[in-house]
Amino acid sequence: MIPFDYVRAASMDxxxxxxxxxxxxxxxxxxxxIDLMKEMVERPRRVVDLGRLGLDQIEPLAEGGLRLGALxxxxxxxxxxxxxxxxxxxxSAILAGASPQLRNAATNGxxxxxxxxxxxxxxxxxxxxxxxxxxGCGAIGGVTRNNAIxxxxxxxxxxxxxxxxxxxxxxxxxxxxxxxxGARSIAFSDYHxxxxxxxxxxxTLQPGEIVTSIDLPAEQFRDNYSYLKLRDRLSYAFALVSxxxxxxxxxxxxxxxxxxxxxxxxxxxxxxDAEQTLIGGEATPEAFAAFAKRxxxxxxxxxxxxxxxxxxxxxxxxxxxxAANGTPQSQSHKKIA
Amino acid sequence: xxxxxxxxxxxxxxxxxxDVEHTVSIPPWVTLLDLLRERxxxxxxxxxxxxxxxxxxxxxxxxxxxNSCLKLAVTLDGADIKTIExxxxxxxxxxxxxxxxxxxxxxxxxxxxxxICSAQGLINEGRAGTREEIRExxxxxxxxxxxxxxxxxxxxxxxxxxxxxxxxxxx
Numbered sequence: 036m037i038p039f040d041y042v043r044a045a046s047m048d049x050x051x052x053x054x055x056x057x058x059x060x061x062x063x064x065x066x067x068x069i070d071l072m073k074e075m076v077e078r079p080r081r082v083v084d085l086g087r088l089g090l091d092q093i094e095p096l097a098e099g100g101l102r103l104g105a106l107x108x109x110x111x112x113x114x115x116x117x118x119x120x121x122x123x124x125x126x127s128a129i130l131a132g133a134s135p136q137l138r139n140a141a142t143n144g145x146x147x148x149x150x151x152x153x154x155x156x157x158x159x160x161x162x163x164x165x166x167x168x169x170x171g172c173g174a175i176g177g178v179t180r181n182n183a184i185x186x187x188x189x190x191x192x193x194x195x196x197x198x199x200x201x202x203x204x205x206x207x208x209x210x211x212x213x214x215x216x217g218a219r220s221i222a223f224s225d226y227h228x229x230x231x232x233x234x235x236x237x238x239t240l241q242p243g244e245i246v247t248s249i250d251l252p253a254e255q256f257r258d259n260y261s262y263l264k265l266r267d268r269l270s271y272a273f274a275l276v277s278x279x280x281x282x283x284x285x286x287x288x289x290x291x292x293x294x295x296x297x298x299x300x301x302x303x304x305x306x307x308d309a310e311q312t313l314i315g316g317e318a319t320p321e322a323f324a325a326f327a328k329r330x331x332x333x334x335x336x337x338x339x340x341x342x343x344x345x346x347x348x349x350x351x352x353x354x355x356x357x358a359a360n361g362t363p364q365s366q367s368h369k370k371i372a
Numbered sequence: 373x374x375x376x377x378x379x380x381x382x383x384x385x386x387x388x389x390x391d392v393e394h395t396v397s398i399p400p401w402v403t404l405l406d407l408l409r410e411r412x413x414x415x416x417x418x419x420x421x422x423x424x425x426x427x428x429x430x431x432x433x434x435x436x437x438x439n440s441c442l443k444l445a446v447t448l449d450g451a452d453i454k455t456i457e458x459x460x461x462x463x464x465x466x467x468x469x470x471x472x473x474x475x476x477x478x479x480x481x482x483x484x485x486x487x488i489c490s491a492q493g494l495i496n497e498g499r500a501g502t503r504e505e506i507r508e509x510x511x512x513x514x515x516x517x518x519x520x521x522x523x524x525x526x527x528x529x530x531x532x533x534x535x536x537x538x539x540x541x542x543x
Contacts (some may be wrong), residue, residue: 041380042378043376133512135509135511136430140438270511271511369504
């Protein structure tokens with residue numbers, strides 16, 4: 036690790052002030068940032084430790100919904116009764132990710148802001164436009180098993196690695212952020228971005244801004260949901276493809292449908308226009324298969340990840356079927372029902 | 373109100389490790405793992421991958437299991453740490469240590485301190501009941517010798533109180 040100066044912020048004002056210069060990284064759980072600093076991918080001049088700021092509460096919102104503090108641990112979030120019982124899709128997605136040790140340390144804000152696990156982003160001996168803008172993309176033409184099939188650009192085919200964010204996208208969460216200029220809200224679908232010609236930007240957070248909470252709307256999808264994650268081993272691995280599926284059913288017909296994909300793009304992948312085609316129809320495998328084709332429209336493989344297109348289509352059908360049947364995928368009993 | 377600390381120098385950090393208080397002056401980039409091993413000479417905690425991918429460095433911080441390789445020690449000022457050296461009490465092996473021996477839950481032993489700390493964390497969390505849940509919630513600890521079946525046996529034995537009660541208070 037390259038030496039840096041250390042700020043332990045005692046207040047948000049101090050954190051914002053210390054973070055207002057270039058070359059600063061905010062430190063929360065550290066499970067990704069410290070690793071990237073060891074790899075010399077991140078080389079901050081200053082690290083501002085947010086660990087004493089609180090912001091770890093999980094509390095109901097006055098207008099309905101739930102506020103997840105940015106510094107609450109992923110484990111405490113998944114196991115909080117209001118999440119576990121109220122938003123089981125989110126709890127399931129969090130528990131599908133990482134390991135118990137990592138979930139104990141990693142925070143909600145940090146989960147949003149974690150970097151891609153693209154092999155070439157991590158390997159400083161290879162080109163990477165995300166790590167070193169303009170240097171090229173090592174992944175294109177390289178090992179692409181964990182890379183994206185949707186929304187890619189000539190500059191970058193990285194994926195966002197989070198499971199939690201896939202559920203947050205499906206649930207239409209809102210990200211609350213603060214800067215020295217004040218607070219603002221960002222719709223979850225606008226938080227992460229596609230790489231385009233600026234893959235160094237993972238999201239729309241501005242320099243010096245800090246995530247304070249993630250707010251969940253009142254709609255919970257408690258009865259018909261599933262988080263289905265497919266990976267190279269049963270646990271403790273990033274998704275090749277994951278699906279967060281949530282349905283509202285009324286008199287045997289679909290009245291609301293949400294599907295977000297992980298492991299396939301630079302952000303959780305959702306298409307509201309495709310979801311609309313499910314509404315009013317019956318929850319049948321045929322309807323789900325047609326929907327899957329729509330959601331995967333434009334998908335392109337890069338050799339080592341060509342399989343993801345069919346895998347994603349099948350996973351969507353399976354996850355929606357699990358959701359419709361009220362039999363969500365278990366994250367400990369691994370058989371896929 | 374507390375005052376923010378801003379330093380380019382070593383940071384005085386106090387940690388309670390296995391019920392002994394240590395105050396050290398350390399650069400901010402020292403991980404908890406390196407502090408334990410290199411400065412406090414508690415080498416029971418192992419460095420496997422140093423990247424949060426193997427679990428060999430698992431310790432308990434305020435009763436919660438974390439990967440000590442990914443935690444800067446200065447961020448833990450005031451915390452209570454438990455490592456494998458803190459499990460034995462008055463010459464008596466901890467029930468998890470005995471269960472690992474009796475279940476033959478190790479071969480080379482390199483992952484064992486992390487496995488045992490992780491198992492204690494699992495017990496503290498109270499989220500595992502079934503065999504499948506034990507396996508899933510121990511999945512953050514790799515064993516390259518492949519002793520998983522016996523590790524799960526050992527954890528199951530202690531978890532289901534087949535030896536003696538040992539749930540610890542998590543702060």
